[in-house]
Amino acid sequence: MLTITSDFILNGKPFKLISGSIHYFRILPEYWEDRLLKLKNMGCNTVETYIPWNFHEPKKGQYQFEGRFDFEKFISIAEKFGLYIIIRPSPYICAEWEWGGLPSWLMTDPKMKVRSNYKGYILEVEKWYKVLMPRLVPHQTDKGGNIILVQIENEYGYYGFSKKYLQKLADLMRQEGITVPFVTSDGPWGGSMGRGSLKTALPTGNFGSKVEKQFSVMKKYVGNRPLVCMEFWCGWFDAWGEPHHTSNLEQNKKDLADALKLGHLNFYMFEGGTNFGFTAGKNLKSKQADITSYDYDAILTEDGQITPKYEAFRKTIRDYENENPNDFTNIPECQLTEIRRKTYGSFSVSESVSLWNTIEKLCSPIHSEKPLNMENPEIGQNYGYIVYRFKVPENTKASDITYKNAKDRVTVLIKDTDAIVMIENQGRENFGLKLNRQQKGIMPGGWIKCKEKKIGSFEIYPLTLDEMQISKIDFSGSFSDGPAFHKFTVNLDETCDTFLDTTEWGKGVAFVNGFNIGRYWNLGPQTSLYIPAPLLKKGSNEIILFEEEKCCPSIRLLDNHNWK
Secondary structure, three states: OOOOOOEEEEEEEEEEOOEEEEEEHHOOOOHHHHHHHHHHHOOOEEEEEOHHHHHHOEEEOOOOOOOHHHHHHHHHHHHHHOOOEEEEOOOOOOOOEEHHHHHHHHHHOOOOOOOOOOHHHHHHHHHHHHHHHHHHHHEEEHOOEEEEEEEOOOOHHHHHHHHHHHHHHHHHHOOOOOOEEEEEEOOOOOHHHHHOOOOOOOOEEOOOOOOHHHHHHHHHHOOOOOOEEEEEEEOOOEEOOOOOOOOOOOHHHHHHHHHHHHHEEEEEEEEEEEEOOOEEOOOOOOOOEEEOOOOOOOOOOOOEEOOOOHHHHHHHHHHHHHHHHHHOOOOOOOOOOOOOOOEEEEEEEEEEEHHHHHHOOOOOOOEOOOEEEOOOOOOOOOOEEEEEEEEEEOOOOOHHEEEEEEEEEEEEEOOOOOEEEEEEEEOOOOOOOOOOOOOOOEEEEEEEEEEOOOOOOOOEEEEEOHHHHHHOOOOOOOOOOOOOEEEEEEEEOOOOOEEEEEOOOOEEEEEEEEEEEEEEEEEOEOOEEEHHHHHOOOEEEEEEEEEEEOOOOEEEEEOOOOOO
């Protein structure tokens, strides 16, 4: 078991913590082994991951722990390779993930106050921990596993200052059998580390440069205990409409060398992966939500390819290891399996249908006298789009329709005397002080008007675009313009990783054999979507685009990622 004195002691010997972040929920299970082996081969001895609550409990009391959701399998693979594990287990994770991992059904309580001592919130956290923690307990080092550290909350010092709340989370985890040491993590600036730490947990810092300076600031909170950079930012995330972020490799190398010399670190991210589906969040300072790719300019690319950053960091770690052999456990390198990229070429649209002409097949409408938001118990919707359908006078124009308190992106369609207001949830904020105001659609107190007269009768369609809805699309209807579904049949003789080129398309969502691979948008910086080989099959494959703005005659599958 890991003990914390003036440094880390593991099984009676000094331990140099060199970890890398890999989010199992952003990578398909078929590739977990490949990514963990690459982490080990670079010289890391530990892997860190969050556990997003909303990923595993999308509906209250309904849990998912199989397939993509089987984090115990991910942990077991790491254990098999001799990697130690840091778990950051929610309830809030940030991570540029939708609502920071909080499940949207919490908002069915109109008084909900997340990340607080509010009884309704603590009660739901307690229920979740009773399900989650027993799955982690057997993997702790004192139980024969490899979990060495567990984090309490995440960057809480940026949000609040309640030690009682942090202690409550710690007590709940201890009650459920967590015995390894606790850590907290915060930025070392503006007092956030003081607000977000507990005396019974090791404070760690999140930063990407000026290591010596940051560690010196942290020292007053850490005292005579080891200095740890829990998020060594060697890249950064992207939002729609912003440039693709890249880091300065020479500066990265210097900061890494300093971190190894002065303390311990966890690379954030070793591999970023992908915000499949509607899982991308939104950050406080960005005008738009985060993009589908979580490439992060990480040590591995989004699809797990080795980068110059990987080779440079590997050398830096090896150089330090040669100078300080007692800090390291000898872990032999393992042979990697080649994962190929391939260009498959162009494919033409086979069928198209306007949303207007198939929406009745996708979901049953809910009648209401007022426009309800997604999280309203009558709707119970997490992600996607919500559609409000209502009657209007003849010759009504889109400009005649107005609305109040609509989040996030509104499209208005009119056909004869029927009107549709379609609102997209582009991603709930995952960082900042507005976490309690993340309802989507038309908010309580909002309205829709036609020529200044409030609409008083709606048919509301929860357009979740989940696998069930995608399977129900009826392409026998007609297509003219506006939001529509476009289907492509892709015949393959082998399956490799590939990228869907979206350069010629507008804005929408793409589905590969029913699996939502994420949003695309011509704002950039991302102009392609990653398709992992395990989503494809030999023979016939179906790709469907839900395009909001325009239609193109074809798509292309390429062997490289495109950035604007």
